[in-house]
Amino acid sequence: xxxxxxVPLPVSDAGINYSTPVMFLGSCFANEIGYRMAAGxxxxxxxxxxxxxxxxxxxxxxxxxxxxxxxxxxxxxxxxNRYMSLDHHTAFSSxxxxxLTERLNDxxxxxxxxxxxxxxxxxxxxxxxxxxxxxxGAIVANCHKLPSGLFERRQASWQEIAGRWRGTLDxxxxxxxxxxxxxxxxxxxxxxxGAHANQLSKAxxxxxxxxxxxxxxxxxxxxxxxxxxxELRDYRFYGTDMVHPSETAIDYIWEKFTSVFLDSPTLRxxxxxxxxxxxxxxxxxxxxxxxxxxxxxxxxRIKDLRNRAPEIxxxxxxxxxxxxM
Numbered sequence: 001x002x003x004x005x006x007v008p009l010p011v012s013d014a015g016i017n018y019s020t021p022v023m024f025l026g027s028c029f030a031n032e033i034g035y036r037m038a039a040g041x042x043x044x045x046x047x048x049x050x051x052x053x054x055x056x057x058x059x060x061x062x063x064x065x066x067x068x069x070x071x072x073x074x075x076x077x078x079x080x081n082r083y084m085s086l087d088h089h090t091a092f093s094s095x096x097x098x099x100l101t102e103r104l105n106d107x108x109x110x111x112x113x114x115x116x117x118x119x120x121x122x123x124x125x126x127x128x129x130x131x132x133x134x135x136x137g138a139i140v141a142n143c144h145k146l147p148s149g150l151f152e153r154r155q156a157s158w159q160e161i162a163g164r165w166r167g168t169l170d171x172x173x174x175x176x177x178x179x180x181x182x183x184x185x186x187x188x189x190x191x192x193x194g195a196h197a198n199q200l201s202k203a204x205x206x207x208x209x210x211x212x213x214x215x216x217x218x219x220x221x222x223x224x225x226x227x228x229x230x231e232l233r234d235y236r237f238y239g240t241d242m243v244h245p246s247e248t249a250i251d252y253i254w255e256k257f258t259s260v261f262l263d264s265p266t267l268r269x270x271x272x273x274x275x276x277x278x279x280x281x282x283x284x285x286x287x288x289x290x291x292x293x294x295x296x297x298x299x300x301r302i303k304d305l306r307n308r309a310p311e312i313x314x315x316x317x318x319x320x321x322x323x324x325m
Contacts, residue, residue: 005230006231009223010223011260015262015266018041021043021045021114021117021119022034022121023044023045023121024045024046025047025052025062025124026058026125027052027053027124028051030046030051030184032254033254033257036254036274037270039274039277040274041312048108049087049088050142051089052089052141053126054125054126054128054130055125055165057087057141061111062171063167064108065108065115066115069108075087075101083096084100085100086133086141086143089141090142119179120179120182121172123181123184125184125185125205126188129153131152132153134150155201157204161205165208169218172217181218182221183222184224184225185202186224189243209221227252228249228253269308272301276301276317292324292325298321302321
């Protein structure tokens with residue numbers, strides 16, 4: 001007896017392995033899948049600007065990566081002696097303008113370099129609601145907890161979103177013709193305006209994605225939103241905030257994602273590398289007498305994995321466990 005509606009998965013003509021650089025941008029799906037890939041030491045960059053919720057801010061970030069934008073003091077916003085970038089997450093703020101500008105450029109250089117060689121770009125749209133700075137009319141990625149009166153909030157239509165993205169996709173195609181771009185919509189609910197408004201927001205995103213699938217730069221759509229809504233239609237798959245997917249739900253979507261993009265040999269390598277990464281993250285107490293046996297076992301695993309896949313960078317992990325000996 002079939003007790004759930006299975007969402008058909010797309011087919012990818014190319015797979016992800018340890019030789020294919022990947023970038024994830026956008027809302028929480030990008031973070032969760034990107035972090036899991038990084039845990040297994042795959043070559044991935046996730047949200048260099050921090051989490052970006054609206055499609056306009058994601059497009060603006062990509063435009064700057066493509067143009068190798070150099071940040072200047074004019075790119076930062078000052079409020080009550082604190083400098084911040086309204087194009088980035090709240091983590092990008094400082095009481096020293098030069099420190100912030102340098103950090104913005106460090107991140108921008110790294111992202112610009114990776115997008116030029118990337119094999120895959122996964123973009124996740126989170127909401128069609130946007131905030132614009134009243135004094136300039138510019139769409140911001142994050143309000144940085146500034147006074148609400150500084151911003152105007154409205155919902156963008158799917159036509160606006162698709163129109164904004166066509167130019168960005170053209171630029172990406174010209175810069176990196178072999179880049180495979182996959183679009184997704186985040187299942188995370190934005191309920192500040194109610195359930196109906198959240199559904200309208202997701203509808204605009206889904207319609208925009210459908211329009212953009214006809215662009216020659218876009219390879220396909222991964223149905224994270226549909227998997228969560230149709231296959232996991234139960235509150236037990238939400239976190240305690242009843243908004244974000246639970247760890248179980250994320251693991252489920254991760255399994256679906258890897259079944260499309262990672263072949264069995266790569267997934268086995270990922271599993272072994274992730275086990276080493278988790279061991280490194282585990283807090284170990286006691287002196288060297290207590291930690292040495294565990295460290296020795298992990299060093300043996302590192303040696304074995306390095307023999308099978310020398311392209312996996314395990315230098316940090318090796319140093320960590322060597323220090324425990």
